[in-house]
Amino acid sequence: MSQPEIFEKVISHCKEYGFVFPSSDIYGGLAAVYDYGQNGVELRNNLRQYWWKSMTQLNQNIVGIDAAIFMHPKIWKASGHVDGFNDPMIDNKDSKKRYRADVLLEDHQEKIRQKIEKEIDKAAKRFGETFDAALYRTTNPRVVEYQQKIDQIDATLKEGLETGNLAMIKQLIEDEGIVCPISGSKNWTDVRQFNLMYSTQMSALEGGEDQLYLRPETAQGIFVNFLNVQKTGRMKLPFGIAQTGKAFRNEIVARQFIMRMKEFEQMEMQFFVKPGTELDWYQHWKESRLKWHQSLGIKATNYRFHDHVKLAHYANAAVDIEYNFPFGFKEVEGIHSRTDFDLGKHEEFSGKKLRYFDPETNESFVPFVVETSIGLDRLFLLTLCEAYQEEEVDGDTRTVLKLHPAIAPVKAAILPLVKKDGLPELAEKIYNELRLDFNVYIEDKDSIGKRYRRMDAIGTPFCITIDHDSLEQGDVTVRYRDTMEQTRVKIEDLRNMLQNEVSITSLLKKLI
Ligand code: ATP
Numbered sequence: 060m061s062q063p064e065i066f067e068k069v070i071s072h073c074k075e076y077g078f079v080f081p082s083s084d085i086y087g088g089l090a091a092v093y094d095y096g097q098n099g100v101e102l103r104n105n106l107r108q109y110w111w112k113s114m115t116q117l118n119q120n121i122v123g124i125d126a127a128i129f130m131h132p133k134i135w136k137a138s139g140h141v142d143g144f145n146d147p148m149i150d151n152k153d154s155k156k157r158y159r160a161d162v163l164l165e166d167h168q169e170k171i172r173q174k175i176e177k178e179i180d181k182a183a184k185r186f187g188e189t190f191d192a193a194l195y196r197t198t199n200p201r202v203v204e205y206q207q208k209i210d211q212i213d214a215t216l217k218e219g220l221e222t223g224n225l226a227m228i229k230q231l232i233e234d235e236g237i238v239c240p241i242s243g244s245k246n247w248t249d250v251r252q253f254n255l256m257y258s259t260q261m262s263a264l265e266g267g268e269d270q271l272y273l274r275p276e277t278a279q280g281i282f283v284n285f286l287n288v289q290k291t292g293r294m295k296l297p298f299g300i301a302q303t304g305k306a307f308r309n310e311i312v313a314r315q316f317i318m319r320m321k322e323f324e325q326m327e328m329q330f331f332v333k334p335g336t337e338l339d340w341y342q343h344w345k346e347s348r349l350k351w352h353q354s355l356g357i358k359a360t361n362y363r364f365h366d367h368v369k370l371a372h373y374a375n376a377a378v379d380i381e382y383n384f385p386f387g388f389k390e391v392e393g394i395h396s397r398t399d400f401d402l403g404k405h406e407e408f409s410g411k412k413l414r415y416f417d418p419e420t421n422e423s424f425v426p427f428v429v430e431t432s433i434g435l436d437r438l439f440l441l442t443l444c445e446a447y448q449e450e451e452v453d454g455d456t457r458t459v460l461k462l463h464p465a466i467a468p469v470k471a472a473i474l475p476l477v478k479k480d481g482l483p484e485l486a487e488k489i490y491n492e493l494r495l496d497f498n499v500y501i502e503d504k505d506s507i508g509k510r511y512r513r514m515d516a517i518g519t520p521f522c523i524t525i526d527h528d529s530l531e532q533g534d535v536t537v538r539y540r541d542t543m544e545q546t547r548v549k550i551e552d553l554r555n556m557l558q559n560e561v562s563i564t565s566l567l568k569k570l571i
Pocket of ligand 1: 276308310317318319320321323324325390391392393432433434435436437
């Protein structure tokens with residue numbers, strides 16, 4: 060199966076098995092907005108819970124907060140979002156479609172890149188075993204010319220964005236002969252900056268201001284609560300504040316399913332440190348976060364770090380953790396050393412001191428911040444892309460989600476073999492005991508094979524089958540999702556067995 064085919068399958072699997080639905084489905088959906096279904100919400104809650112516990116429970120010096128989505132509008136002025144949180148947009152006058160100018164150019168570069176790969180494939184076939192692809196890339200005139208084109212586009216786009224010269228970006232789109240994918244025409248408007256924040260009104264705000272923003276990131280809620288938490292929690296540097304919650308961005312280019320949404324969830328942790336120690340902490344969090352990702356059983360080769368070459372003006376180091384999605388390596392999490400920019404700006408705009416008094420040196424200063432910021436929805440998507448598998452079993456295809464048991468939506472299915480002879484009653488008894496600790500499911504419809512397949516498709520790690528022997532011997536058959544092996548387990552041992560396998564503790568142990 061090709062990568063785009065796998066992605067299409069994951070998307071339809073999400074809808075078919077109650078993981079993700081388009082928002083407002085019966086009204087035709089709402090672009091780039093999604094709802095999580097009965098299985099999706101469990102998986103997502105488990106991922107969030109694992110993140111939360113790994114931050115606040117495993118680290119003595121990290122605590123959590125839950126700040127409101129509505130915040131004082133000055134916060135977004137201070138953070139730079141009102142003036143600088145923009146994407147360059149361009150409209151096609153014929154199709155009336157709006158595009159991100161940088162994305163049009165990136166797509167164009169991707170096409171050129173594909174031409175390079177085609178040339179290399181052709182040459183590899185022609186030259187056979189002796190072919191040196193790396194050498195060919197740097198010496199074949201056509202390939203070199205393509206690569207120069209890609210680099211030129213990068214350089215011009217970068218200059219245009221950095222100097223605010225949007226006419227230069229429009230010129231580049233025209234020079235490259237980029238057409239609208241819908242109308243096929245080159246009839247473009249000028250490029251304009253478009254702010255990504257959604258605004259709304261709130262009456263009776265001080266100073267006559269009434270325009271509010273839906274937060275485009277959760278981080279600011281942490282910065283403005285820095286002193287509240289530090290003082291009430293008697294926190295000593297270094298310490299962190301963690302938060303999960305919704306963020307909103309008016310993303311014009313909505314694509315790749317839940318990869319880029321207008322309403323999404325972030326899980327952010329801001330770690331406050333003494334100035335001068337930030338790069339050591341940055342290194343620490345970089346390693347620690349990658350380890351966290353890998354603890355979910357995701358292949359190490361599917362992750363990579365992508366260092367930011369061009370740093371935001373307030374950062375002195377920044378890296379993305381990227382995952383190899385079916386559509387290529389893309390950012391899932393950012394780790395940024397943000398210096399004292401955020402607290403410094405909030406001091407300036409609020410007029411309140413946001414300083415830490417160090418009892419050891421008797422000095423007060425604005426702490427530096429190292430941030431880890433991950434998108435829960437992107438994490439959800441990568442988890443599904445990684446887990447989704449189709450396997451041949453006895454001439455049949457089984458679709459299985461090989462999720463780590465600790466994040467699987469349903470932990471065990473309790474399945475009486477037949478609907479008579481007291482088996483449903485015993486199943487009910489086991490269900491009633493297990494449901495106190497685990498999300499378990501009981502079902503007596505259809506053949507056992509069909510029931511197994513349905514459970515495989517939602518990633519249920521264990522199926523517990525109750526048969527006639529169970530009544531006499533007090534044991535059941537436990538079927539393992541991944542190997543499909545079956546073993547007999549005493550009914551009284553089921554709880555412990557599940558506890559060991561499906562609790563988040565088993566994941567947390569991998570981190571220490
Ligand atoms: P991108 O470059 O992909 O737009 P970003 O650099 O703007 O992402 P950040 O502002 O660093 O993203 O946000 C932190 C994390 O939030 C990202 O790593 C990503 O996982 C998530 N995120 C950001 N925007 C979206 C979105 N529109 N939909 C879903 N998740 C998002």
